[in-house]
Amino acid sequence: MSGPHLSDKALAVFAFAAFHQLESGQKVSKVIRRDEAGHRADDEAVAELEGRGLISVEGDFIAFTPEAERLLGQAIEGLRRSTSG
Numbered sequence: 001m002s003g004p005h006l007s008d009k010a011l012a013v014f015a016f017a018a019f020h021q022l023e024s025g026q027k028v029s030k031v032i033r034r035d036e037a038g039h040r041a042d043d044e045a046v047a048e049l050e051g052r053g054l055i056s057v058e059g060d061f062i063a064f065t066p067e068a069e070r071l072l073g074q075a076i077e078g079l080r081r082s083t084s085g
Helices: 008-024 043-051 066-082
Strands: 030-031 056-057 060-063
Touching: 008 030, 008 060, 008 066, 043 060, 060 066
Parallel strands: none
Antiparallel strands: 030 060, 056 060
């Protein structure tokens, strides 16, 4: 993922979104902050991403800005390229 250097915890938020986008085949523009399975976005990661203008918190959801959606798309394309052999 090109762009600003992010902590691993912040990248995990993108990884969670990438998982859901790849699994569903639909564009992901927001993810739940805490789910009933015990998964949750790290508070420091959320603050980091919010401070960089990449997300906004909307109740129980983390909404990606257009820039974050672009970075997410790049990350997914990077995964595809790395496995295309």
